[in-house]
Structures are given as structure tokens and as C-alpha cells.
Amino acid sequence: xxxxxxxxxxxxxxxxxxxxxxxxxxxxxxxxxxxxxxxxxxxxxxxxxxxxxxxxxxxxxxx
Amino acid sequence: xxxxxxxxxxxxxxxxxxxxxxxxxxxxxxxxxxxxxxxxxxxxxxxxxxxxxxxxxxxxxxxxxxxxxxxxxxxxxxxxxxxxxxxxxxxxxxxxxxxxxxxxxxxxxxxxxxxxxxxxxxxxxxxxxxxxxxxxxxxxxxxxxxxxxxxxxxxxxxxxxxxxxxxxxxxxxxxxxxxxxx
Numbered sequence: 001x002x003x004x005x006x007x008x009x010x011x012x013x014x015x016x017x018x019x020x021x022x023x024x025x026x027x028x029x030x031x032x033x034x035x036x037x038x039x040x041x042x043x044x045x046x047x048x049x050x051x052x053x054x055x056x057x058x059x060x061x062x063x
Numbered sequence: 064x065x066x067x068x069x070x071x072x073x074x075x076x077x078x079x080x081x082x083x084x085x086x087x088x089x090x091x092x093x094x095x096x097x098x099x100x101x102x103x104x105x106x107x108x109x110x111x112x113x114x115x116x117x118x119x120x121x122x123x124x125x126x127x128x129x130x131x132x133x134x135x136x137x138x139x140x141x142x143x144x145x146x147x148x149x150x151x152x153x154x155x156x157x158x159x160x161x162x163x164x165x166x167x168x169x170x171x172x173x174x175x176x177x178x179x180x181x182x183x184x185x186x187x188x189x190x191x192x193x194x195x196x197x198x199x200x201x202x203x204x205x206x207x208x209x210x211x212x213x214x215x216x217x218x219x220x221x222x223x224x225x226x227x228x229x230x231x232x233x234x235x236x237x238x239x240x241x242x243x244x245x
Binding site for chain 2: 001005006008009010011012013015016017019020023024025026028029030032033034036037038040041
């Protein structure tokens with residue numbers, strides 16, 4: 001590959017990059033990912049609540 | 064806000080922080096998967112799998128270097144799984160890959176619309192390891208070390224795969240333009 005070929009190729013790859021710059025995942029993918037995020041966050045919140053409930057109960061018993 | 068700050072907030076259940084991370088990185092992951100598989104539906108599936116994997120490992124990510132490298136690393140594994148599942152997407156190994164004819168004439172301009180499309184097809188037809196190096200370094204502009212992290216190989220291997228990938232692209236484009244002018 002000559003230097004000129006390499007320069008031409010890199011210019012072409014730059015043009016391809018610019019042409020594809022706005023390609024992105026459609027909205028339904030975002031919706032599915034966010035649903036997964038909410039589902040995974042929910043048990044953690046339940047877990048924290050249970051911990052606080054136990055701590056509060058323990059404090060009540062101690063008193 | 065930095066990726067690390069957003070990750071910390073997201074790990075505490077902050078959906079807005081996670082949504083910002085998603086917006087920041089989904090385009091690159093989607094384009095990578097699209098350039099690797101040539102299929103929009105496969106790219107959508109890979110993008111979803113990458114971010115679901117991020118959700119499951121969110122507490123462990125920030126100590127691992129750049130988030131981009133981490134996400135592209137998961138994307139690399141998802142694409143390889145897609146290849147295993149759908150053999151039609153796997154390109155030939157280099158040994159089986161027909162070496163295009165060598166032509167001493169300079170490469171024609173590749174910035175015109177038609178030529179850009181030919182270049183996209185040429186990238187898609189590269190053997191997957193070379194294609195991955197070209198997509199990560201030349202199209203997604205990752206650093207060599209980020210690409211190495213994503214591909215799970217040393218930096219030197221990324222450089223050599225990238226050089227070989229570029230050489231193959233030039234040969235392919237020259238041989239296809241020879242066929243067009245014949």
C-alpha cells in the first residue's frame with residue numbers, strides 16, 4: 001500500500017464515519033433497557049427497606 | 064458530569080443518570096455492532112445486551128478503566144456470540160480469504176457517495192478480526208489501548224490487525240474498481 005493509497009483510504013473512512021455519525025439504536029431499545037434498569041433497581045430498594053425495618057425493630061426491642 | 068459520576072449515581076438507582084450514560088454511549092455501540100454484523104436487528108440486539116450487562120455489573124465498572132473500553136468489550140463478546148449463533152454472518156478466516164489482485168494504479172477517490180457505499184461493503188467483507196480493528200480505530204476513533212481492551216488483545220496486535228485490515232481494504236477496492244472498468 002502506497003502512502004497515497006493510505007491517505008485516500010483514510011479520507012474514505014472519514015467520509016464513511018461522517019455518513020454513519022447519526023446512526024443510533026431505535027427508541028424501543030432504550031425503552032427495553034430502561035425497563036431492565038427499573039426492574040433491577042426495585043429489589044435493591046426492597047432490600048434496603050427490609051434492612052431498615054429490621055434495624056428499627058431491633059432498636060425497638062433494645063429500648 | 065463524568066462517566067464515573069454518572070455510574071455512581073446510576074448504581075444508587077438514579078434513572079436519569081443511567082439514561083444519560085445510555086444516550087452518551089449507545090450510538091457508538093450500535094454503529095460498532097452494525098458495522099460488524101451488517102444487520103440492524105442484530106445491532107439492536109447487541110446494543111440492548113450490552114446495556115443490560117452494564118446494569119448487572121454496574122457496581123464493578125468504574126474501577127476497570129474507561130467505560131467505553133468496557134462497553135465495547137461487552138459488545139465484542141455479544142457480536143462473537145451472534146457470529147456463533149448465525150454462521151452466515153461469519154466471514155472467512157484469512158487463510159480462506161481470497162487475496163484480491165494487486166493493482167499498481169492509485170486508489171480512486173473514496174469520498175463520493177457511491178464510493179463510500181463500496182467502502183462500507185468492503186469493510187463488511189473483511190475477516191472479522193481485521194474488520195473489528197478498522198471499525199474500532201478508524202470508524203469509532205477509539206485509542207489503540209481502548210481497542211485492545213475491547214478486543215481482549217495486546218496493543219501491538221491491534222496495530223498489526225489494523226494495518227493488515229487497511230491493506231486488505233485497499234486491495235479489495237482496487238480489484239472491485241478494476242472489475243467495474245473492465
